[in-house]
Amino acid sequence: MRRVVVTGLGLVTPLGADVETAWANILAAKSGAATITRFDATDFQTNYACEVKPADHEYGFDPGKRVDHKIQRQVDPFIVYGIDAAGQALEDAGLTEMSEEERLRAGCSIGAGIGGLPGIESESLVLAEKGPKRVSPHFVHGRLINLISGQVSIKYGLMGPNHAVVTACSTGAHSIGDAARMIAMDDADVMLAGGAEGAICPIGIAGFGQARALSTGFRDEPWRASRPYDKDRDGFVMGEGAGVVVLEEYERAKARGAKIYAEVIGYGLSGDAYHVTAPHPEGSGAYRSMEMAMRKSGLALSDIDYINAHGTSTPLGDELELGAVRKLFGNAIGDLSMSSTKSAIGHLLGGAGAVESIFCILAMRDQVAPPTLNLDNPSENCAGVDLVPHQAKQRPIKAVLNNSFGFGGTNASLVMRAL
């Protein structure tokens, strides 16, 4: 089987719209949570989220950097975030100018969990108020989930596989895992893979609020709201943004002297077959996903130094994931560090697995585990596990595991190692 490595990274997050800014803010234990600015959320179930900051902010996002003005007007924010992150990753990999022959073997697998919710909401209001002849002609292709892959392929002339995963909060991890397999199976030599989301809008907050998934109790101190594993956690904080990596066949990357961040060596996926929103009470889906990824990787359990947990800060999910990790890793759990960067940037839904895979890669590059913020009083089940509370921790990190679990009972795990 052909080996697959990561040679480029791109991030748009609530703590920075490029890889180094976002990572520096993560390591500095900053929080991206604040009162929602996009609309007046005063009367909603919750009024805070982790928004991508505007261009004039210290670590804001300038959509004009890589996305044409016309396209910005036509498409939803998640597509803009995705195009930008994909551009960053290609630039980082030095692959913006590929030959036609190379581009025939280069593709995209950039998905989203929800897609263009803000645009669906606003155009539905246009339809109701002004009628069908006032709905934007760009309504459909400005909202569709596969339109990040579509737009990116057009912009950079990528003619290989053009795909988009839709598996709720597992999307980013599934995208990377599936794209790595496309390279391993010789469908492509280069794949842009990742996920994006931009669903901070009235119907998004109302919908997740009604599903009882969101944190609601920290209106005065939103930066304290995302607190995975802490006794006072009360739901997730919605985030937005995108993460995209360049995956490349190993021999090709080596031959061109590419900077190689990591090798993707294990991918596991499973279904809970239990409930649409609640995780399996024994964490069996999470366990099987991790077990498959580890088995495929060929590593020993004790080789894993860092786990970026799904850890959304919901009362049920965090402990079940921890229980599944404990069951799989046994005594080896005492030697690894496990944290949830959702404590800092919130839950990026379809973008989460890709953004967090990038944090895993940077953890290996810099030999540092990012912190779990707000972990003031860990739940009883957390005893004996290093959850990296409050501050980043320098430690040897050669191999990592990333977990993502989504509504519908869909689970994905990735194992990567430094070369």
Next chain:
Amino acid sequence: MSETADRVKKIVVEHLGVEADKVTEDASFIDDLGADSLDIVELVMAFEEEFGVEIPDDAAEKIGTVKDAINYIDEHKG
């Protein structure tokens, strides 16, 4: 330049993201300003909203340049 022309050009600049000085009266939406057929549908909608005119599909198909749009609006606005 007429008031209609000013407002038409402003809409074209905003919707197509082109430099204002490229939006001459002779400029073709498709050949000179980078629009595709759906962009023209969107522009026509914006003209209808801005000027309170109705531009039926068969008339919209004949609007190829900035001047065509200005003329149609001047002839039909109330």
